[in-house]
Amino acid sequence: PLTNATRLYYTATGGTAGDLEANISYDVGMSNSKGYPVYKVAIDGDELTLDLYFRTTTSQIELLGVDGPVSVGDADIDYLRFGTPIKLIGAQSSKSTTATATIRSNGDDLSDTSITIDYGVANRNSTFNNATTTNSKTWKFPTLKSTLTADIKVVTSGLALAPFPIVLEFDFTKGLGMVQHSGNLSENSSADYEAKFDRLLDLPNIMTSVSYAFTMAESQDNLSSADYRVLNQSELNSLGWLTISQDANSNWVIAEINSGHEDYPTELTSYQVLFENKHSDARLSGNITIDP
Structure with missing residues (x-):
């Protein structure tokens, strides 16, 4: 990316x-x-x-x-x-x-x-x-x-x-x-x-198994659903153990990581989270890394 x-x-x-x-x-x-x-x-x-x-x-x-x-x-x-x-x-x-x-x-x-x-x-x-x-x-x-x-x-x-x-x-x-x-x-x-x-x-912070809200590096500003959509949200949520959604303030968050799920990674694994700006169509690539 x-x-x-x-x-x-x-x-x-x-x-x-x-x-x-x-x-x-x-x-x-x-x-x-x-x-x-x-x-x-x-x-x-x-x-x-x-x-x-x-x-x-x-x-x-x-x-x-x-x-x-x-x-x-x-x-x-x-x-x-x-x-x-x-x-x-x-x-x-x-x-x-x-x-x-x-x-x-x-x-x-x-x-x-x-x-x-x-x-x-x-x-x-x-x-x-x-x-x-x-x-x-x-x-x-x-x-x-x-x-x-x-x-x-x-x-x-x-x-x-x-x-x-x-x-x-x-x-x-x-x-x-x-x-x-x-x-x-x-x-x-x-x-x-x-x-x-x-x-x-100028990119989203790297997310881990203990992360919650998607924020921008350095500024720590939240990535709001008013400004960004997650293009591969359905694909990521279909993993079964991961849920990406919006919180009460309309910010994008990792709502759940179920480490007990049968499909939870058993080795070091990274995933791309692809954000798209609703106003400019510019894309930002984020990273989720799981180290079980």
Whole structure:
């Protein structure tokens, strides 16, 4: 889930907790050229500056490009755009796409470049656990870890450079989106950078088994049924053990979590709660996480 004009905060490896700010925005230019919504996740902090471009659907997350510049081997690569978006959900092997980018190698700009990226994608279930947060909370989420392994092959003026190997990992959680991201760009035994979720802003607070009212992060304002509808309320209530409804003040609440129900989760599980603004039709994605 990606929502325009919202923010997530991350902690970089070795950095200050919550010091990386990720601004999520609807990228008008790329959306117009592609013919579908494209969102930019602009990560900015002292330890890392990186823009990631995504397309999301109900069943897929696609990576369209990366801005840096990013140092890969002896080169700096910026404005990397994939000819064919890279699908991050579902295993893929022996895939290839063309790309465009601005590349500097050994201090010189490379011109007349032809770029090919050979890649594979692997998925596995994982768990995110971050106890070093600015608000003294320990976040624990189930994730789908998507690992992109690629060789960036560059030919310039008839000269083929040695391939640049990269490994990018993305951890996605229902209702939140990307909670962890790392990149290995130099064939080191460990990641060159890693960002872990710390907190959010302009989005609904994360709900747990002890939560009650849906509120906005930071402001703690209630999400009122006068302003928002829950698009997947029926789907969530049909789980049997969960009831989302309105209280006496017309605020959206978790009215019941029945841990004794036969269908109550037996392992760490996250659900998306999809709010839609009745006045603007803008959508907000919320998260309910159950850790039995």
